[in-house]
Amino acid sequence: MTDLHNEFANSRFFNQTRMDRRSADALVGLAAGIVADGTVNHSEARFLHSWLEANLAHLDDPVVNLLYRRLNLMLADGVFDSDEASELLGMLHSFAGLSIAKPLPTEHTFTAPNDLPLCDPAPEVICAARSFVFTGVMALGPRKECQQIVLDRGGEIASGVSKKVHYLVIGSVGNEQWRHSSYGLKIMKAVELREAGVPIAIIGENHWQTAVLP
Known part of the structure; x- marks a missing residue:
């Protein structure tokens, strides 16, 4: 099973001893600016991809890599549909530590959802005809x-x-x-x-x- 949480814990980019504080702050600010209007379009996605490629891809950091890889996949076919826009918007909100209700910077980190209303016990998962x-x-x-x-x-x-x-x-x-x-x-x-x-x-x-x- 893919476990990205360990990658986040090992991130040099967002931990207390960041390699490049200015670049980290710039990326968080960029993410916050993109989501400020509640939408993200194809041009903004392409700009973010280019910015990451030029400024941060060389750091080989798991958090940056996650965002960069997802953008690569979203932009590969030249079509940026509404589902991809929604997914990227959610990623950038999490990335910048923002909420839609109160869009102010908090902790600059990814966090796993907590206090979620998951079924307990978790049910059997059947795909066919579901x-x-x-x-x-x-x-x-x-x-x-x-x-x-x-x-x-x-x-x-x-x-x-x-x-x-x-x-x-x-x-x-x-x-x-x-x-x-x-x-x-x-x-x-x-x-x-x-x-x-x-x-x-x-x-x-x-x-x-x-x-x-x-």
């Missing part, structure tokens, strides 16, 4: 790749949370303030449905990975 929604940033890879894993196993991908959805999968890279994150509304909608008796399962990425990957 409908999935992914939200947040997946540690395994871009959301499209995670969706394809479900499709390859006979499952379906829904456009949003509804009574017809069987699983909401929450990415393991995210901002701890999940209620105010770019993916908080999906989680809250799923919680409301679950409390109303709808059999929707809210699961974390790690549980999903364990179930679907060999």
Whole structure:
């Protein structure tokens, strides 16, 4: 299973003894500026990719590498669709330590979501003939790749949370303030449905990975 949290813990870029404080602060400021209007477009994604390539890719830092690799994949086909924009927006919010409700810099670090309303005990995950929604940033890879894993196993991908959805999968890279994150509304909608008796399962990425990957 992919475990990016150990990579983050080993990051030279965001720990207390940063190699290049000015570059780190510049990147956090750049991320905050891009998400300030609540959207991210193709031009902004290309600019961020070029900036990383010119300024930070040489550091070979796991946190920078994660962002750089995702941008490479998103831009490879020349199309930057709404799902990729949403995923990048969530990453940049987490990266800059921001929340949509109060967009002020806090800690300049990635943190795993906590206090999430995951089903306990975690349910069995069955892909065939089941409908999935992914939200947040997946540690395994871009959301499209995670969706394809479900499709390859006979499952379906829904456009949003509804009574017809069987699983909401929450990415393991995210901002701890999940209620105010770019993916908080999906989680809250799923919680409301679950409390109303709808059999929707809210699961974390790690549980999903364990179930679907060999």
